[in-house]
Amino acid sequence: MGSRARARRAAAMLGFLGLLCAVLGAVMIVMVPTLIKQQVLKNVRIDPSSLSFNMWKEIPVPFYLSVYFFDVVNPSAVLLGEKPQVRERGPYVYREFRHKSNITFNDNDTVSFLEYRSFQFQPDRSHGLESDYIVMPNILVLGAAMMMENKPMSLKLIMTLAFSTLGERAFMNRTVGEIMWGYEDPLVHLVNKYLPNMFPFKGKFGLFAELNNSNSGLFTVFTGVKDFSRIHLVDKWNGLSKVKYWHSDQCNMINGTSGQMWAPFMTPETSLEFYSPEACRSMNLVYKESGVFQGIPTYRFVAPSTLFANGSTYPPNEGFCPCLESGIQNISTCRFNAPLFLSHPHFYNADPMLAEAVLGLHPNPEEHSLFLDVHPEPRLVESTVTTCTSAPANGACTLIMVQTPAGDFHMQ
Structure with missing residues (x-):
């Protein structure tokens, strides 16, 4: 009799414990995601007490910049009117x-x-050395020639004489290290002496000479402490809430983040918008597809085909004009009137006539589209858009950017 009572009590206790576990399980299913989200929101804010603050301050993820050059094979033939190869x-x-x-x-x-x-x-990651020689357009000569376009004829004649006297040519043969980090050129000293402020630099000239050991300007971004919906969004850049390079308010707007971190918990409806000081404008990437990178689920965001379209093809871009063919954006107004343009590598997503004007270009989406793969949970994005220069196209200098699946930036 006593054993039956104990069995009933044990069964009742087990039943109660089972019910309690079921209730606790249901509560956990409802509450744990909310608790996790609260902790995430708390610790991704830009606040010295958050877990991610030191990571935000000094990003531990390695950045790798992969630079590609277009080596001009037939410079003499180009001067005679043939297509560049x-x-x-x-x-x-x-x-x-x-x-x-x-x-x-x-x-x-x-x-x-x-x-x-x-x-x-x-060097262990590179296919070549900084001592490699590259034949490419003489950016200083072409830039100076363009800047003299609306100057008096007397100045043009003086500049032509200077080119001849100094032995300046339309093409140059320089090492990768010189092109990247600077080289002495007598034209720079001459122009700075007689036409001060024409060039925005003194001494050596190099594509990245001004970027090494430098900053991209003073960013002011929202911390998300008081209003999480605005976390990482840019409030001002160099004290400006909008730039003055372009011809419409929409094109001058500083939108999105500084290009390194976005708010967590992304969805396919999310767009990645950021301001790039190097490109002098805001850009927006849109969701394309989900995937997996080294076991981590990712969302792929890509540049829309209209990113560098001209105003005729995409009217909202009219503010970036004067425009040439669709697919290249003129940024001379924010680069001291130097003939610089933004595009995808190999003129991908551009008017076909641009790629057809240069032998050796083969645009394709696998290698030349601009995209970002991000983990939708709160993590640092391993990239920010970087700009570059090179390759001649109809006498202009092309400035291009792209990120590859490995997270490297290809500059062409």
Whole structure:
């Protein structure tokens, strides 16, 4: 009799424990995701007490910049009117180091900072050395010639005489290291002496000479402490809420983040918008597809085909004009009137006539589209858009950017 009572009590206790576990399980299913989300929101804010603050301050993820050049095979023939023929050289890979300084928290839920960058050549990752020679357009000569276009004839004659006297040519044969980090050119000293402020630099000239050990300007972004919906969004850049390079308010707007971190919990409806000081404009990437990278689920965001379209093809881009063929964006207004343009590599997503004007270009989406793969949960994005210059196209200098599946930036 006693054993039956104990059995009934044990059964009742087990039943109660089972019910309790079921109730707790149901509560956990409902509450745990909410608790996790709260902790995530708390720790991705830009706040010295958050777990991600030191990561935001000095990004531990390695950045690699892969630089490709177009080597002009037939410079003499080009001067006689033939099509340029190019071959792609590289990659020349650089490790990029970044750290934020001058961090100042403001009263309006924002933080201001300067982010400094430096580059270190990685020969083991590169296909070539910095001592390799590249034949490419003489950017200084072409830039100076374009800047003299609306000057008096007397100045044009003086500049022509200077080109001849100094032995300047339309094409140059320089090492990768010189092209990247600078070389002495007598034209620079002459122009700075007699036409001060015509060139925005003194001394050596190089595509990345001004970027190494420098910053991209003073960013002021929202911390997300008081209003999480605005986390990482840019409030101002160099004290400006919009730039003055373009011809419409929409094109001058500074939208999105600074290009390194976005709000967590992305969905396919999310768009990645960021401001690029190098490109002098905001850009927007849109969701394309989900995938997996080294076991981590990712969302792929790509540049729309209209990113560098001209105003005739895509009217909202009219503010970036004067425009040439669709697929290249004129950025001379923010680059001291130098003949510089933005495009995808090999003129991908551009008017076909551009790629057809240069022998050796083979645009395709697998190699030349601009995209970002991001984990939708809160993590640092391993990239930011970087710009570059090179390759002649109808006498202009092309400035291109693209990110590859490996997370490297190809500059062409």
